[in-house]
Every structure is written in structure tokens, then in C-alpha cells.
Amino acid sequence: MAERRIPAPPGRFAGLSPLSFVLLVAAAALVIASLGDVSPSPQRLAEGGPRMARLVGRMLPPDLDPAFLARIGLRIVETLQIALIGTLFGVILSFPFAYASARGVTPFGPFAFLFKAVVSFARTVPDLVWALIFVSAIGLGAVAGTMTIMMDTLGFCGRFYAEAMEDAEEEPREALTAFGASRFGVLMGAVIPDAMPSIIATTLFALEKAVRSSVVLGLVGAGGIGQELKTAFDLFQYEKASTIILAIFIVVLGMEWATDRLRRLLR
Amino acid sequence: MALDEPRAVAAEAAAACRLTGIALSRGGRRVLDGLDLTVGAAERVALIGPNGAGKTSLLNAVVGLAPITAGRVEALGRDLSAAGARAAVRGETGYVFQRHALVKRRTVLSNVLHGFLHRPGAWRAWSAMLAPEAWRAEAMEALAEVGLADRAADRADRLSGGQAQRVAIARALVRRPRLVIADEPTASLDPAAGREVMSLFSRIVAKRGVALLFTTHDMADALAYADRVVALKGGRIVLDRRAAEVMPGELEAVFDG
């Protein structure tokens, strides 16, 4: 057998270009500088512990006054209504946007990106910012919250519905086209049925997301339980605040449980 | 209907489709190059040839799914370049694909009803739930013809490959086509299922007296189920014979060299 010379392994840092080395050092410097600026110092942590304990002490026991509980109950219902109706409007709005922006499905050809851009914009603006905008535009209250959830849902469902439509099987689409079906006929006959499981999963997730964000919308005056929480903190009514936090906890957990069940049911 | 037009009637008597000097490019490559082919009104023609010979492109050109760069396509008495001709031709053509191309999550009946998507009021063909009673009855008739009426309520993804292809045939037939195009209808099936599908298919086509243009990789299928065999190679027709007159080994020779 001929003698084989095994080449030496490549150098340890052969894969590391000068540029990536510089970038690594810069990133490390940024993290270290930021640590000093915003992270809690040991001293603040030491002070914060007892303060936190005192706050929790003042939160207990939670206020269980029936009249207060009734008001919280109504606010919870309002919160869920905001989430539900906002998601519903958002879903209704998402379908045309997904249809208009999905590659291979859109009737708008090269202009499809315009619709994609609208959806991206709805998604990248944070929900609290949408809430501030709608509170300024149409006033305090639940309607601003519903509009916020609608925009949030459009940003989320508009994108994932479009992806589900793009991923729908190619062959049935071609078949229906060959049969003389219109683009819309192909969408309704082949694309939507194929994308349906994905669309349903996305919608359930959007609803879950909507409940979670509708809880905090009240902080900026857009209705729901968040408004009560802000008032309680502003007026130092910590026993009321703890009741509200517990209620929120129960609602969000219940929602996740319900959507999980639904998902399993639909599989 | 086309029958009201005297010109259409005259042409129909002559041919289901007539391609004259067609050329066609795909991805910058010339796929078909000055090709002539006529399929008679009740003729069954098998199209054979190596992979990439342009068989699928030719079938697609007949219904205007692949745009031609030169020549003339006439189908069912209409010049395909005329306004509205493409939709009219597709409306009277049944297309069966290599993979059955059913919508998996829909019922067998819904899939057959998709054959009506070219009709006025097409939205009622989106699903079996919306379809008018007459369409549903016609779809059941077509399913019975391929022996699958008892599976109408099943989801399409519960069928075997052969059954799915039979549903695809029913979907094409429910349109009452005058021309049926099939692109390697048995390629995704095992030999036994392929023969079963192909013999059923050609029997129905013969009974209805409509034209059939199909591609296949199986020389035995070409000889058994077609009146005429046409071989395509390098974008041209290299052989065109009545099936009964094909010499042993002649078809296989198309694939050599």
C-alpha cells in the first residue's frame, strides 16, 4: 500500500476573517457598555428585594369585594370582546391582503409587493403604538382597542395566510387552471382547502395573541381590564391590583387552554 | 355553443386539433421546432418520446397553457389566437395529469365538481356543498362510469393511486369534452393499476366517440390503447404510424442514440 501523507488540519482561526474579528470585538464592547448603563447594580438589587417584598405584602390579601369583582368581571368581558371582534375584523381583512400578496396566487402580478408592504407595516408597528394612534384618532375606549387588535391581526394573519397560500399544492392549481377556472376559482377550489389547516392554526394563534395584548391596551386608554390595572396602581390600591393581575392570569391561561383544545379537536 | 357556427362545424368534422408549424421555447431553449400534427375528431393518439422531448409542452400548447412563438394552433374548430378562443377550447377539453392533481382535503364529489369550474356560476363548483342538484347528479354519473360512485363522500387523500386517477378521469369527463388530453396518466401508478386505468379510460373515450391525445412511457400502452402512435424527439416528429402498422422494435428505436 502506498504511503499516504495526511495534511495538517486547517489553522484554528482560519475561518475567522479580520472583518468578523472586528465585528466580534465591537459586539462585545457594546454588550459591556450597555451592562453598565441599564442593568441593575448589586446595590439596587439589594435595595429592590425588600421593597418588592413590601409591595407584595401590600398587595395581599387581594380585594375580593363583590362590587369590585363584578366590575372586574365586566372589564374582563370587555377585554375578551375587544380581542374577539378585533381578531374577527383582522381575519376578514387578512384574506384579501393575503390573496393580493401571495406569490403565484395574486392577480396583481408585480404590484403584489404593495399589499405585502401594508401587511408588514401593520406588523412592525407595535400594538401599544397602534393603540396610542387610535386613542388619539377616535378617542378613549374599547373601539380604539378593537382597531388596534385588528391591525395587529392583519400584520400577523396577512403574512401567514399568504405563506399558506403560496405553499398550497401546485398540481391541483394547474389542473383547475387548465379547466378554465378563473384565478378566484382556483383560489376557492384548490388553494384555500389546501391551506385551511395552516389558516386555522394561524387564526387560533392570532386569537391567543389578541387576548394577551388586549389585556395591556387599557394602559394607554384603549379599553379593557388594563385600564383598571393602571388606575389601581396610580391610586396605590395594591390589593385591587393583585386581584386584577390574578384575573388576567386566569383569563390568559384559560384562553391558551381553550385554543389548545380546539387545535387538538381540529387536527 | 360551437355547433351554431358553420365554420366550427366544418373544422370539427376534420379534426379535434390541428397544429401547423408550431414552435415553442421554454427557459430560453427551443422545445418544439416547426411541428405539424392533426388529431381526428374521434381519434386516439399516443405521443411518445424521451424525457424532455417536449410532449408536455405540446399538450399544453393545444389548450394555450404554453404560449407558442410561431405557427398556428386550432383546437375544436377554433384558432387559439382568436379572442376568447382559449377559454372556449378549455371549456370543451378534459385534462388528466401525470399525478392525479386532486385537491386532497376535499371529497371525491367536490373534486369531480371542479370539472364545472369553467361554467357560468362557477362559484357553485367550488365545493359539493354549494353545487346545484343537476351538477351533483352529473358528477355522480361520471363517478359511476369510473366505478367509484360509492366513494363520493370520502376525502380524496383516502384513495389509492389508481382510484385517484379514475376520479381525475371522472373530473375530466363530467365536462362532456370533445377532446381529452392526458399527460402520462399512468406514470405514477404500478403496472397493474396503470393497465386498469388505461383500459377503462380508453374504453370510455371510445364509447363517447371523443378524441384522446395522451403521452406515455409505456410502449405496450401506446400500442394497446391508441389508434395512432406519434413519436417526438428533439422538438420534431420522428415517427407517425397507425398502431396496427407499427413494426416490432420500431418505437424502442426512438429512444436510442
Ligand SMILES: Nc1ncnc2c1ncn2[C@@H]1O[C@H](COP(=O)(O)OP(=O)(O)O)[C@@H](O)[C@H]1O
Ligand atoms: N417551466 C419550464 N421552464 C423551463 N424549462 C422548461 C419548463 N417546462 C419544460 N421545460 C423544458 O422544456 C423541455 C421539454 O419539456 P417537456 O415538454 O416537459 O418534455 P416531456 O414532457 O417530453 O418530458 C425540457 O427540456 C424541459 O427542461
Ligand SMILES: [Mg+2]
Ligand atoms: Mg412531460
